[in-house]
Amino acid sequence: MRSVTARPLKTSLWVLACGVASACMVGPNYHRPAAPTSPAYKEAQGWAPARPSDAADRTDWWTAFGDPILNDLEKRVEISNQNLAASEAAYRQAVALVAEQRAALFPTVSLTGSVTVSHGGFSNGTGTTIGGNATTSSYNVGAGASWAPDLWGGIRRSIQNAKANAQASDAQLAGARLSAQMELATDYITLRQLDEEKRILDATVAAYAKSLAVTQNKYKAGVAAKSDVLTAEAQLASTQASDADLEQQRAKSEHAIALLVGQTPASLTLPPAKWALQLPEIPAEVPSTLLQRRPDIASAERLAAAASAAIGVQVATYFPSLTLSAQGGLGGSGLGQLINASNPFWTLGATAAETIFDAGARHARVQAAKAAYDQAVANYRETVLTAFGQVEDNLAAQRVLGGEQVFTKRATDAAVANEAITLNEYRAGTVDYTTVATAQAAALATQTTELQTEAYRLTTAVDLIAALGGGWTAPTH
DSSP states (O other): OOSSOHHHHHHHHHHHHHHHHHTOOOSOOOOOOOOOOOSSOSSOSOOOOOOOOTTOOOOOGGGGGOOHHHHHHHHHHHHHOHHHHHHHHHHHHHHHHHHHHHHTTSOEEEEEEEEEEEEOOEEOSSSOEESOOOEEEEEEEEEEEEEOOOSSSHHHHHHHHHHHHHHHHHHHHHHHHHHHHHHHHHHHHHHHHHHHHHHHHHHHHHHHHHHHHHHHHHHHTTSSOHHHHHHHHHHHHHHHHHHHHHHHHHHHHHHHHHHHTTOOGGGOOOOOOOOOOOOOOOOTTHHHHHGGGOHHHHHHHHHHHHHHHHHHHHHGGGSOEEEEEEEEEEEESSHHHHHHTOSEEEEEEEEEEOOOOOTTHHHHHHHHHHHHHHHHHHHHHHHHHHHHHHHHHHHHHHHHHHHHHHHHHHHHHHHHHHHHHHHHHHHHTSSOHHHHHHHHHHHHHHHHHHHHHHHHHHHHHHHHHHHTTSOOOOOOO
8 A cells, every 4th residue: 555645755756856956065165274374484495385185195204314224114113013003993994984974875775574374263261162273374575765865965964074084084094104103213313322322432431441541550650649540430430330321221212113113122123233324305395395295284174174064964953854765565375475476565655854942952063063163273273383383493403403513523523632632641741630531521522412413413304304294205316
C-alpha cells in the first residue's frame, strides 16, 4: 500500500529539486583572513607577503651542514620517531572523518528478510485441541532507503569543516616533523661541540701537566716558590674535572639523539668525531619564497577555515529538515511465492521537521561558532606575527654572530700566542708563574668562546631554517 498520496510526494520531490538546483549553503563563505604584513624584513631584503601552503614540497635541508652522519640520523627520524607516528595517525584519523562526513550526502540503503512460523489451535484444559492443528509460514524480503537531502548546506559545511581540519592536521604533522628534525640537528651540533671542547681540554690538560712538571723542577732547583707548584696543581686538577664533566654532557646529548630516532640510548653509539660541520649560506631570497611554507601558519589558517565552516553548520539548524524514505519487497507463505513475486509491497514517505522553540539554543550555538572563528582568526594573525619575529631574530643573530666570530678568532690567536710567550719567559725566569697561569686560563677561555660562538651560529642557522619552514637546500655554486 502507499503511505502518502501522489500530491505530497510530488511536493517533496519539488522541494528536493529546488534545494539541489539552488545548491544553497547558508553561513559565511570563507576567505583567508588578512594578516599583519611588512614590505621587507628589517634584517634582510626579499620578503613577500605570507601565503600559507601546507602542500609545498620540503627537501632535506640538513644536508647543507655537510655531515654524512647527521644526514643518516635525520632520515631515521621520519621512519622511527614515535611522536611523528602519533601525528601521522592523527592525520589519518582526520582524513577518515572527511570521508564519514561526505557519506552523509548519499542515501542509506538497507536489506531486510524475515521468516515467521505459527502453529494454530489451543487446548481446552482437558487435553483436547480445539481449532485444528495448522502450521502457517510467512516469508518477507525487502529493501529500504532513506535520504536527508542537504537542502541548506549543513552537511557540505560539515565536509568543509572536516576537510579543513584534516589539512590543519597535515600541517601539524609537517610541523612535528620539522620540529623533530630541528631538535635532532641542534642536539647533534651540541654533541660535536662537546667532542671539540674535549679535544681542546685534553690538549690543555696535557699542556698543564707539562707546566706542572716544569714548575716542580724549578721548585726542586730552588728557583720557584711552593705556591707556584700549588697553583699549577690546582689549575691542572680543575681542568681535569671540567674535562671529565664533558663526558656526562655528551652522554645526555647522545641519549637525546637516540630517542629522536626511535632507539633506546643503549642501542645507539656515536663515536667522537672532528669538528667538521659547515655553516650553510642561506640565500637572500629565502624569506620571500619559504615563509609561506611554515607548517604552523598553514595549520592556523586551515583552522580558521574550519571554524568558518562550523558557523554554516549551526546556521543550517535554523531551517527545516526533509527526510525521504522508500521501502519495497516481496512476501508470501512460501519461498516459491517470493520467487514468483506474487505479493509485492512498497511504501514511500517524506518527513519534514522544523524546531519552533528552543529557548535560544540554536542562536547561542551560532554565536559560539562565530566567537570560535574570531578566536581562530586572531590565532592565525598571532602565528604570522610570531613567525616574522622569529625570522627577524635569527637573521639578526646570524649577522651579529658572524661579526662576533671574527673577533673571537682574533682573541684566540692572540691568547694562544701570549700563552706560549709567557711560558717561555717563565722557563727563562723573567716572569712568575701567576703570569703563566693567567695566560693559560685566557687561552683556554678564548678557545672555548670561539667554539661556542661557532656552534651557536650553527644552531641559529637551524633555528632560521625552521623559522622559514624548512625545505631548501644549500646552493651548489
